[in-house]
Amino acid sequence: MYAQMVESEGNRGDLTAQERAFQDRIDAGEKIEPKEWMPEGYRKTLIRQMGQHAHSEIVGQLPEGNWITRAPTLERKAILLAKVQDEAGHGLYLYSAAETLGVTRDELFEALHSGKMKYSSIFNYPTLTWADMGAVGWLVDGAAIMNQVPLQRTSYGPYSRAMIRICKEESFHQRQGYAIMMKMAAGTPEQKEMAQDALNRFWYPALMMFGPSDKDSVHSEQSMAWKIKMNTNDELRQKFVNETVPQAELLGLTVPDENLTYDEQTGDYSFSEPDWAEFFEVIKGNGPCNRERLQARRDAWSEGEWFRDGLTAYAEKSAKRRAAAALAAE
Ligand code: BYC
Numbered sequence: 001m002y003a004q005m006v007e008s009e010g011n012r013g014d015l016t017a018q019e020r021a022f023q024d025r026i027d028a029g030e031k032i033e034p035k036e037w038m039p040e041g042y043r044k045t046l047i048r049q050m051g052q053h054a055h056s057e058i059v060g061q062l063p064e065g066n067w068i069t070r071a072p073t074l075e076r077k078a079i080l081l082a083k084v085q086d087e088a089g090h091g092l093y094l095y096s097a098a099e100t101l102g103v104t105r106d107e108l109f110e111a112l113h114s115g116k117m118k119y120s121s122i123f124n125y126p127t128l129t130w131a132d133m134g135a136v137g138w139l140v141d142g143a144a145i146m147n148q149v150p151l152q153r154t155s156y157g158p159y160s161r162a163m164i165r166i167c168k169e170e171s172f173h174q175r176q177g178y179a180i181m182m183k184m185a186a187g188t189p190e191q192k193e194m195a196q197d198a199l200n201r202f203w204y205p206a207l208m209m210f211g212p213s214d215k216d217s218v219h220s221e222q223s224m225a226w227k228i229k230m231n232t233n234d235e236l237r238q239k240f241v242n243e244t245v246p247q248a249e250l251l252g253l254t255v256p257d258e259n260l261t262y263d264e265q266t267g268d269y270s271f272s273e274p275d276w277a278e279f280f281e282v283i284k285g286n287g288p289c290n291r292e293r294l295q296a297r298r299d300a301w302s303e304g305e306w307f308r309d310g311l312t313a314y315a316e317k318s319a320k321r322r323a324a325a326a327l328a329a330e
Helices: 017-027 040-059 061-064 074-099 105-113 130-151 156-184 191-208 220-225 233-251 275-287 290-303 307-330
Strands: 260-262 266-270
Touching: 017 233, 040 074, 040 220, 040 290, 061 074, 061 130, 074 105, 074 156, 105 290, 130 156, 130 191, 130 233, 130 290, 156 191, 156 233, 191 233, 220 233, 233 266, 275 290, 290 307
Parallel strands: none
Antiparallel strands: 260 266
16 A cells, blocks of 8 residues: 555646646645645655654664663763654654544554555664764764755645654754764774764665665655655755765764765765665665564554553543533533
């Protein structure tokens, strides 16, 4: 249901009058709201992208949660805890926004647990040292911001509004990661080495977060026409490299790419592409941590059943009590 759901609508001439009126609204920069008419492909593409994004936030808690008990100071622990809680909040805004499109949260979870829906490839890599918390905040949240800031202008109202709040929190996340990297890079030679090692391991997976190169991106063209996506994958990847390389230099760290060169004229760095064969393996489920991450989510779902049942029972009881009180007051 969720894969390949968008039928190509061809060029504008092929659109029905209703579809053309819809496209005109998008082109004029209007927001589309939940109860309004929308093409089925638009609705499904949004469910796919927002659902995948929500799942990424929730699964993204796992590699960082791993370090809450191991953070080096109480202050670092409190900051990391707050960040991981924020990710849960982001997931919830996005699930709520996706629900306005007529899909239930249970359906979205079912699609995640059965492997039908994806989450960001980055979370299938392990976090091996404390420096990885720095690299994740700096690079992973940094890449997420690069992708998500333009999505504040996306055409679907609830998605765009969720993005505004998420982006504010993501900038704090990125800075806390960079602060860890600054500390480690200016520390003992061993600490600096840990920071370099974290950069070495997270650089290419961070580049993969933007999706396949434009020539292999299946959805970009239609998603951009609908303003569900505002930029191509390669445009955002380039922007990320341009902003991140000087940040690495400031840390005194080396980006693990021998082909990295700066073009004075364009202001762009040219850089090596990630290993796309590895990327496609990871999104097929064969990355280093895919099985562990999915199992953790499935376990959390089944272990939380008693709690969900309790909440439902309480909500039903409260509704009955309110109905009885209303009847008595008549
Ligand atoms: N990982 O046609 P394409 C975060 C899939 S983390 C896995 O270019 P599209 C956070 C794609 O789904 C970031 N799968 O697709 C940070 C499609 O497969 P299906 C989460 C990927 O959708 C810190 C196929 O490859 N952010 O926020 O136009 C802590 C072809 O690709 C990936 C978002 O999700 C990938 N990296 O573009 C916690 C932002 N890349 O679905 C959390 C919103 C591609 O046909 N999402 N695929 O089976 C987007 O902007 C877009 O969905 C993407 C991909 C740029 C990711």
